Amino acid sequence: MAAMLSPLRMLLCAAKCPPTRHCSSFVSRMRYVNRLKEDDASCLAALQSGHIFLFHRLSPLLQHTERGTFRPPALISSDVQSVLERLGSDGSLLKESVLIGCSEQNQAQFCLDVGELDQAAVEEVCGGNFVQLRKSYFLLTGAEAPLLAKGQALLRWHQTSRFCSATGQPTLRNQAGSQRVCSSSGIVYYPKMSPVVIVLVSDGKRCLLARQSSFPRGMYSALAGFCDMGESLEETLCREVAEEVGLEVQSIFYSSSQHWPFPHSSFMLGCHATISPAHTQLDVDHTELEDARWFGLEEITSALQVKTPPRRGDPPVLWLPPKHAIANHLIMEWTNRQRVSEVGE
Ligand SMILES: NC(=O)C1=CN([C@@H]2O[C@H](COP(=O)(O)OP(=O)(O)OC[C@H]3O[C@@H](n4cnc5c(N)ncnc54)[C@H](O)[C@@H]3O)[C@@H](O)[C@H]2O)C=CC1
Numbered sequence: 109m110a111a112m113l114s115p116l117r118m119l120l121c122a123a124k125c126p127p128t129r130h131c132s133s134f135v136s137r138m139r140y141v142n143r144l145k146e147d148d149a150s151c152l153a154a155l156q157s158g159h160i161f162l163f164h165r166l167s168p169l170l171q172h173t174e175r176g177t178f179r180p181p182a183l184i185s186s187d188v189q190s191v192l193e194r195l196g197s198d199g200s201l202l203k204e205s206v207l208i209g210c211s212e213q214n215q216a217q218f219c220l221d222v223g224e225l226d227q228a229a230v231e232e233v234c235g236g237n238f239v240q241l242r243k244s245y246f247l248l249t250g251a252e253a254p255l256l257a258k259g260q261a262l263l264r265w266h267q268t269s270r271f272c273s274a275t276g277q278p279t280l281r282n283q284a285g286s287q288r289v290c291s292s293s294g295i296v297y298y299p300k301m302s303p304v305v306i307v308l309v310s311d312g313k314r315c316l317l318a319r320q321s322s323f324p325r326g327m328y329s330a331l332a333g334f335c336d337m338g339e340s341l342e343e344t345l346c347r348e349v350a351e352e353v354g355l356e357v358q359s360i361f362y363s364s365s366q367h368w369p370f371p372h373s374s375f376m377l378g379c380h381a382t383i384s385p386a387h388t389q390l391d392v393d394h395t396e397l398e399d400a401r402w403f404g405l406e407e408i409t410s411a412l413q414v415k416t417p418p419r420r421g422d423p424p425v426l427w428l429p430p431k432h433a434i435a436n437h438l439i440m441e442w443t444n445r446q447r448v449s450e451v452g453e
């Protein structure tokens with residue numbers, strides 16, 4: 109999963125880069141993006157030749173491909189400009205684009221919300237549809253989903269950060285959209301994410317999954333909770349497990365992390381934790397969770413085979429979080445480890 113590299117995999121990726129006297133393309137791309145964040149004129153110049161992903165009221169534009177899949181079209185600046193002009197907007201909207209990255213082909217990437225234009229008209233001109241991010245996220249494969257999630261998160265942040273919370277005066281963005289500054293006090297604001305710890309608890313043989321009443325039918329996931337101010341990852345993890353299911357954690361292993369756009373931007377820190385097999389009795393906090401249960405390897409293995417969510421009237425079946433979700437990644441890691449240890453027994 110490209111968006112979630114474990115430290116070991118990160119190390120392996122780094123090891124693959126050939127040692128050269130010049131910057132690797134990764135290094136030069138990262139430095140390029142950083143320069144665009146700091147230099148408005150360079151960013152504006154990059155926008156003229158960059159790729160733009162369109163959103164309408166935070167829903168990304170998707171196109172059907174010939175293979176029956178979906179993709180977000182990366183439009184070039186001049187095309188977006190002519191779409192805007194054709195639909196009666198003056199060209200200034202283009203400058204509202206927010207920098208989201210740089211492609212492997214060294215193309216600066218931006219996103220732009222055209223929510224002030226008629227949705228159907230833009231869809232017709234561009235030959236696509238604006239699809240809610242929650243749906244888009246699961247229609248897309250590969251790196252496009254996290255890229256759109258990042259774009260939506262930044263666009264949302266700009267739309268909700270127009271005024272300084274200290275002075276009430278308007279804030280002004282830099283060209284890249286990586287910060288906003290209060291026009292009166294000079295206070296600088298940066299985009300925000302809420303840190304969340306997500307943990308797959310195991311007693312050595314089984315893993316612990318829970319569901320909230322708002323989850324889709326049959327779906328169980330790993331325990332998760334927002335970090336309180338001042339807490340470490342470990343403190344949040346132990347507190348959340350204690351609060352939600354009444355267990356005390358013995359050990360913690362960090363796995364990987366993920367930006368999660370729903371309902372707003374969370375920074376998911378994924379871990380595994382073990383508890384003593386002698387203390388597995390659950391005391392579920394039913395104000396937070398509808399249910400929490402231990403699941404063995406066999407149950408998880410068959411749940412991983414379920415390809416469509418259970419419908420109303422279907423027999424109850426365990427449904428696991430989708431591939432893009434870090435919860436799925438943690439469950440896969442646990443499953444692989446259990447398989448290896450069962451073979452070794
Ligand atoms: N990507 C993935 O695989 C998964 C992601 N998640 C995400 O993790 C997040 C946290 O999980 P929960 O069990 O709901 O958290 P939680 O157990 O901390 O409970 C949520 C409650 O925490 C409080 N809270 C404290 N700080 C908050 C903040 N910064 N933003 C919002 N609420 C805050 C609110 O009262 C809220 O109702 C969810 O937003 C969910 O979307 C959850 C499971 C899987």
Ligand SMILES: [Mg+2]
Binds near residue numbers: 333352
């Ligand atoms: Mg929770």
